[in-house]
Amino acid sequence: MISLNLSPSLSPGLLHKTRTRQQPTRLSALLVTNPKPFNHRYPLGLSPIPNLQIRDAAAKPLLSLSNPESSSGFSRKPRSIAAVGSSDSNPDEKSDLGEAEKKEKKAKTLQLGIVFGLWYFQNIVFNIFNKKALNVFPYPWLLASFQLFAGSIWMLILWSFKLYPCPKISKPFIIALLGPALFHTIGHISACVSFSKVAVSFTHVIKSAEPVFSVIFSSLLGDSYPLAVWLSILPIVMGCSLAAVTEVSFNLGGLSGAMISNVGFVLRNIYSKRSLQSFKEIDGLNLYGCISILSLLYLFPVAIFVEGSHWVQGYHKAIASVGTPSTFYFWVLLSGVFYHLYNQSSYQALDEISPLTFSVGNTMKRVVVIVSTVLVFRNPVRPLNALGSAIAIFGTFLYSQATAKKKKIEVGGDKKN
Template sequence: MLSLWSFKLQTPPKITKPFILALLGPALFHTIGHISACVSFSKVAVSFTHVIKSSEPVFSVIFSTFLGESYPVSIWLSILPIVFGCSLAAVTEVSFNLQGLWGALISNVGFVLRNIYSKKSLQSFKEVDGLNLYGWISIISFFYLFPVACFVEGPQWVQGYHKAIESIGNPMTLYIWVLISGVFYHLYNQSSYQALDEISPLTFSVGNTMKRVVVIVATVLVFRNPVRPLNALGSAIAIFGTFLYSQANAAQKAKKKLEGEKSS
């Protein structure tokens, strides 16, 4: 983000104390979501983590309902195949691990609370676009994470570094992988925010569903994770449920918008 702002590729937002204070909550949940996702990735197959993370709409509906939001029957019905598919995938997962499962579930909670908290606390800063918002959330998240990482894993850094080099064989390879991982992860989020401004919610939801399919299939091919037929079926049902939820959610937003235009 500093590079984008420095080279004028992205207009930097005006930073004020209320703006930073409003981001403290979303950044905290953002940090929790990413840490728990990384814990899950380290314990189970990447494909399994993404299947469980496809249940994020379930947490979104539940938490939003507790906060007073109401949803039509179509949305509640759409989360049933997500729950069933994720359950089937978990039961039949070869690499199943409780820590991996809990990591993915906590990640869902973190990201849902981030989204809800952002919507509630940042309504006064609608002039800030999605990319700048994500950039500042990530920057504040870094300041949350760095001292915690030093305290929790600081004594293990040297040992972990040498173990990583030993397993990879070349220090430069490790540096390149970490750099590429960070750059591509940021570009993924950046393109997502930019795409949402350019295409319809329907197109975006279809693309988001296909993203999970591509990630799951790619990780199975790259890491050669064994996949049982019932596990593949459960994954497919969960992803299909996510697609149904996105369609029901888009229809509800369109209905609310139309009702608002009629009332005005």
Template sequence: MLSLNLLPSSNVTFFKSTCRRPIKNASLLDPNLVIRAQNSSNFNHGVKLGFPTAPNCQIPKSRFDFGKISRNPFEFSSKSASETPHESSPDGEIEASKPNKTLKLSVVFGLWYFQNIVFNIYNKKALNIFPYPWFLASFQLFCGSVWMLILWSLKLQPCPKIDKSFIIALLGPALFHTIGHISACVSFSKVAVSFTHVIKSAEPAISVLFSAFLGDTYPVSVWLSVLSIVFGCSLAAITEVSFNFGGLWGAMISNFGFVLRNIYSKKSLQSFKQVNGLNLYGWISIISLFYLFPVAIFVEGSQWVSGYHKAIATIGKPTTFYLWVMLSGIFYHLYNQSSYEALDDISPLTFSVGNTMKRVVVIIATVLVFRNPVRPLNALGSAIAIFGTFLYSQATAKKPKIEGGEKKN
């Protein structure tokens, strides 16, 4: 971080010869000190001006901390240095305490993984007895929207200042987010959770194909990782016990939706970098709810009442059904919120690796909970696809970038 130290903390000595000439960079010094140094004729050789004892020569203690600029492109923080624990490095930079940062990241990653596992388990349980993904997807967006409105109203999260241009810029990303979310829910309703996550691990391959179509170039290592992802997903698909074309295409369409959301966001939201990641996701959830719910009523709304009675008859206790649906909605937003908090403090590469490992944890957890049969070739294909995703994150991190005429690795 950048530390703006205007004067050293030790005493400063003004000699007779230097006091008769203008002080260089006088605009950076305290005005009282400059006037006193230039106009006083009583300075003797070797007279020291001690800042603690000179009433008119003190440097203001408060100063803007330029180091608290978040790495999240949508967030800018201007907290003073006194609000955040820090320590000075040997070269004068202010750094966050590494043990505290490591502990915070461990907690955030733990919550992210745990919340994602809870969401996937209870979302699948609800879909098993109430197979209406359009309703559940809408309810999950509703829970996220209400959650963000509560945070903003209680001032637990700063509410962004928005205008018409911001809403217009969000219409595209929110539409693709809606497509990605409902497609994933449809896939969850038709196949095993583990299979959906294996297919969703192919998202980097879709991203590379789209970016290459738009003119980006990638090294051979990236294309090799993409081939391994495609091969692993294909092997897992043909050996999946619960294979269903609706589930396969739902997961694939979800990949397309989220890739297009990311690409479109970069183009349409460049002028709104003052909105942090969590607030941006909150507004996307709200707009997505307005997109999805009317369509959900049209697609399956006539079946909700009869489906509800069948679900209650199957499970026996209405409160259990309500609990499953509520947990799926709450934890859907919570795991997304934790992922944005993690992204604020780590590099995109670390986030990609963490997201890949999250899929591994979710796949193992859901296989254990639902006891889905897994064939050896299916497990091998899943492992190849996940490992290909890991290789992709490593290969893209090594892609050279040219900034300011210099090559940076």
């Protein structure tokens, strides 16, 4: 973007006549003639003269200034005059722009670090207090429903007080969301059932096998994967199998719950891509909020049917076990609030980074959660169990690397076509 400040004796209407009478004027001379202060109304002092062109003696256009509403438009980042090749560029302006870019980059890095830190911290808090509540109140259907309820209330508050823009809800959007919300419900309740029956660390090790289900289901639906992706899922299967065989708290219901959770979340992701392609104006945070509300409507009626008759009796046992009702309420409340908060932070992180970086961050998050819950609950871990867990998590890292390369190849092929 270039500012043209013309001398009063050289108006745009007389530009051509003046050039025929005098020697050809250099562009750099025009740029320094009668400098005017910065115009804040138009970028870099540019006046709204549509399609003004300056030509040299050979009638070759040196510069074209289009109307801001034209198809070409203006760049969002202003360019310095030195970009045109002017010999009068100011090195101080270059250094100032460089410093500004460095500060902006540091600020974004700091912001991303804070989002990642919150994501990890909130996930750890959720897993700890979710397990504490389930240990004294082993009714995962009610607890899972409350977690969705807490997230729904959170989003309704954000929308009602205009703390976050409310999405435009339409009938086609609701219809497209029914499938993903159903699979999200299946994934969430199955994970809660698994948490209630086995150690948190074991559930997370089994849930690291989610890429295996993703590759299998996507292949059945017509997607193709290179050999590197298929090889990357082998250590995941081997590691999960070794961890399951050597798990002290092994329970078939806990293993099945974690497996079904993987299936549910994989199908949610697949159907989200297929049914929500035409609703790109809704960002990830609003999308997750809408899914939480629909999932609550799916889950709570079923929860009443499955275990509703045991809730009152289980509540009294939980209070007697904990000692004070406020402590139990505190655990349940934190499990609900932090369940939504860690999902919200993950969506915010995904908006700022590439899918590969997000996958690596998600893998490391699982490691942090496993280590934290083992330390808090003092679950016994055998050496072979730890080895199997490490192999499975390393396999998820290899999978994220292989799928990222696949996406780069597909993007490159699309550009060539």
